[in-house]
Amino acid sequence: MFGFGILRPEDHIALSAYVFASPFLLLLVYGLWALYHLKTLFFVRQRFLWDSHAFLYELVLIPKSVRWVLLWGIQMMLWLPVLAYAAFVGYYGWKLGQREAVIITASYLLILPLTGIWAYEYRLFRPNPDTRLNQLSAFFNRRFTKPYWSYFVLYLFNKAPILLFLTKFFTCVVVVGVCKIYPTDTYDERLFSLAGAAIGMVHVVLLLHLYEFEQVQLPMLRNLPFTLMQRFFKYSGLFAILMLPETLFLVRYLPKGISFVYAAEWWGLSISLLWLVFGRFLQKHHTMEHLLKLGIYTFIALYFVIMFRVPIFMIIAFCMGAGIFLFHRHYYRSEYLIDSNALEHRPEN
Amino acid sequence: MIVIKNLKKSYGGHLVIQVPDLVLTEGIHWFKGANGSGKTTFFRTLAGMLPFEGEITLGGMDIRRDHTTYRLIINYGEAEPDYPEFLTANDLIQFVATAKQAKAKQVDQLIDTLGIEPFLYQPTGTYSSGMLKKTSLALAFLGNPKVIILDEPLITIDDSTVLKVYELVRDYYAQGVSFLLSSHQDFMFEKLPIQTVFRVKNQSIHAESIPTHRP
Numbered sequence: 001m002f003g004f005g006i007l008r009p010e011d012h013i014a015l016s017a018y019v020f021a022s023p024f025l026l027l028l029v030y031g032l033w034a035l036y037h038l039k040t041l042f043f044v045r046q047r048f049l050w051d052s053h054a055f056l057y058e059l060v061l062i063p064k065s066v067r068w069v070l071l072w073g074i075q076m077m078l079w080l081p082v083l084a085y086a087a088f089v090g091y092y093g094w095k096l097g098q099r100e101a102v103i104i105t106a107s108y109l110l111i112l113p114l115t116g117i118w119a120y121e122y123r124l125f126r127p128n129p130d131t132r133l134n135q136l137s138a139f140f141n142r143r144f145t146k147p148y149w150s151y152f153v154l155y156l157f158n159k160a161p162i163l164l165f166l167t168k169f170f171t172c173v174v175v176v177g178v179c180k181i182y183p184t185d186t187y188d189e190r191l192f193s194l195a196g197a198a199i200g201m202v203h204v205v206l207l208l209h210l211y212e213f214e215q216v217q218l219p220m221l222r223n224l225p226f227t228l229m230q231r232f233f234k235y236s237g238l239f240a241i242l243m244l245p246e247t248l249f250l251v252r253y254l255p256k257g258i259s260f261v262y263a264a265e266w267w268g269l270s271i272s273l274l275w276l277v278f279g280r281f282l283q284k285h286h287t288m289e290h291l292l293k294l295g296i297y298t299f300i301a302l303y304f305v306i307m308f309r310v311p312i313f314m315i316i317a318f319c320m321g322a323g324i325f326l327f328h329r330h331y332y333r334s335e336y337l338i339d340s341n342a343l344e345h346r347p348e349n
Numbered sequence: 350m351i352v353i354k355n356l357k358k359s360y361g362g363h364l365v366i367q368v369p370d371l372v373l374t375e376g377i378h379w380f381k382g383a384n385g386s387g388k389t390t391f392f393r394t395l396a397g398m399l400p401f402e403g404e405i406t407l408g409g410m411d412i413r414r415d416h417t418t419y420r421l422i423i424n425y426g427e428a429e430p431d432y433p434e435f436l437t438a439n440d441l442i443q444f445v446a447t448a449k450q451a452k453a454k455q456v457d458q459l460i461d462t463l464g465i466e467p468f469l470y471q472p473t474g475t476y477s478s479g480m481l482k483k484t485s486l487a488l489a490f491l492g493n494p495k496v497i498i499l500d501e502p503l504i505t506i507d508d509s510t511v512l513k514v515y516e517l518v519r520d521y522y523a524q525g526v527s528f529l530l531s532s533h534q535d536f537m538f539e540k541l542p543i544q545t546v547f548r549v550k551n552q553s554i555h556a557e558s559i560p561t562h563r564p
Contacts, residue, residue: 046474141470145443146436154435217433220488222398224448225421332416333400337361 016089020098020105030108033082037112040078041119048123057127067124068117075116083109149238155213156206167206171199172249179253189262190306193315196266197302199246200273204295206242207274208288211281215336228328235327239274243267265312272319273298279326282334350375350527351395351496356403358387358394365390367552368403377518377528377541381557382549388531389428391549392498395529396425408495421449426489428500428531430481434474438465438484441473442491449492459487462513478505490517497521498529503536515540 019025047053059067076083086109093102146154156164178195181187214221226234247267254263280286280294305315356368366387382388393399397412397420405412410419432441442465446456460466463483473481482505489497499518503511518528518541530536536543546557 049475137472138470141437141439141472146440148444151433151436155433158435213433217431219393219398220425220427220445223396223420223423223425224445225417225419226448227417332397332413335400 012089013092016093017096017098019089020093020096020101026101026105030105033109034112036082037079037116040075041116043078044074044116044120045123048120048127057124060124068121071117071120072113074120075113078116079109079113148234149241151218152210152213152238153241155217156209160206160209163205163209167202168245171202171246174199175246175249176253179250179255182255182258189258190309192258192262192266193269193306193312194303196269197273197299197306199243200270200277201295201299201302203242203274204277204291205288207277207281208286208291210238211278212336215334222332228331231331232324232327235278236271236275239271239278242274243270246270262312265316268316269312269319272316272323273302275323275327276319277323279323279330282330283326285335285337350408352404352406353395354404356394356401356405358390358399358401364552366394366549366554368554371554373527373529374544375525375527376544377522377530378545378547379536379543380529380531380547380549380554381533382531386549387552388549389500391554392425392500392529392531395496396420396423396498398425421492422495424449424489424492424494424497426497426499426502427485428504429478430485432473432481432484435472437470437472438476438480438487439469441484442469442487445488446491449494451491451493455491459490462517463487463510464513479507479510482506483510486514486517490521494526496527496529500531501533502530503532503534 019029048056059070062070086105090102090105093099093105174195178191182191250263250266254260276298277294286294302315306312351371351373353368353371353373356366356371357364358366368391380388380391390399394401395405397416407419407423410422412419442456442460445451446453460469463486465480465483465487468476468480473484476484486499486502486506489499497518499514502514502518506514515537518530522528522542530543548555548557
């Protein structure tokens with residue numbers, strides 16, 4: 001399931017046949033699903049702790065049988081990705097004659113969510129839980145201090161996992177797709193540049209999240225005595241980490257005939273586009289509508305620039321230069337405005 | 350010490366605070382005002398967290414020109430802190446301590462004084478408002494600031510911590526640190542040598558006489 005966006009369908013089918021035939025591998029998969037199950041339990045438990053969700057404790061007033069069905073429904077909804085994938089591979093396992101293993105797997109998948117009912121019942125009747133962390137988390141928190149670059153990555157995993165998954169799924173498919181079709185015809189390197197431009201612009205929504213996250217949840221960053229140079233390197237490191245999946249896919253699938261110098265240029269184009277977009281956020285607060293227009297217009301401009309064979313290093317230099325200029329000029333002047341009516345006026349000196 | 354000239358802060362054309370001319374000398378200053386009067390905006394502006402029109406200097410350092418050194422010597426404690434729920438108090442304290450060049454001994458002392466140790470390694474998403482407030486207070490005292498701004502430092506914390514905050518303010522003040530405080534509750538004047546009381550009202554700031562606030 002973790003390789004859903006990476007493996008081909010036939011690979012999944014072959015993998016399912018192999019897994020259903022091996023009790024050890026099957027147990028390994030059960031273990032991974034159990035981890036996912038724990039993650040969903042933790043997610044719901046956290047939601048019960050939110051003040052805004054306190055009304056959920058009224059569920060104790062509902063008859064037990066009805067409440068159990070409702071809680072089971074909640075767990076099954078969270079369990080749907082596993083069920084869908086298991087149904088997919090189970091179908092082929094059944095066709096390949098691994099019926100016993102498929103039945104055991106189906107039983108496992110139907111019984112495990114029932115433990116969610118017990119966990120939620122426990123929480124509903126104990127509304128003021130001991131919020132001490134489990135020992136594993138506590139161990140990691142004691143052992144390691146999270147570095148700055150991990151803040152936004154953790155934010156994405158916690159607050160916008162679907163956006164993150166879909167963005168990375170799309171961009172990695174674009175990278176692999178371009179690498180696969182390049183040798184099939186007389187394409188030139190502009191194909192990669194166009195893909196790089198598209199990938200850079202697809203990240204505008206993630207960058208909007210970065211801008212909002214730091215302005216709303218880490219406003220203290222502006223009170224910290226970092227030089228603009230230090231801040232520049234911190235953001236550049238973060239952008240490089242955001243682009244890591246695409247970079248790994250490019251390196252892995254880079255076709256023959258495309259030099260690593262060009263791959264480096266492609267990487268530079270993506271990073272410079274992230275800088276350009278981030279600089280624009282600092283210059284002017286954007287609504288989502290503004291943002292989508294910005295992304296589309298920029299991509300159209302890049303399309304023509306690339307098709308007219310403007311050297312990539314010049315595009316990188318322009319985007320990077322503009323991004324750094326906007327960052328330098330507007331970092332301390334930027335302001336997050338929740339009221340969209342206030343967007344047109346920016347007090348600056 | 351802090352010199353403010355022609356300060357004007359607006360949100361989308363709506364004026365929040367305007368300070369034509371104000372000099373805050375060394376000492377402890379108390380800013381009073383109703384909810385929404387602009388205290389927090391004023392404090393955040395002084396801390397370098399918000400853009401504004403006008404000039405602000407601290408000890409001759411310009412908030413815009415000397416943005417790094419200015420921010421090294423002015424700290425800010427949020428009124429209602431809200432941190433990313435996956436970060437622990439330790440993550441935040443270590444990050445800010447490094448930036449503010451705080452020594453490990455100071456970090457340990459603040460954690461001990463404010464009673465943060467029991468929840469130091471828990472994510473802030475599990476904190477009560479009092480635990481968040483203690484974390485923000487610890488962050489505000491880190492490093493070697495010349496000015497510490499504490500926005501509503503006494504809310505949501507228990508009585509024993511209130512007394513410890515008084516002690517911290519007094520100790521830092523004795524070492525030459527100035528404070529800008531805001532509070533809806535009256536400060537205990539016998540515990541803090543408050544130099545000036547300012548009233549934030551009608552988008553402006555006016556000094557009030559201290560005796561009227563004494564019990």
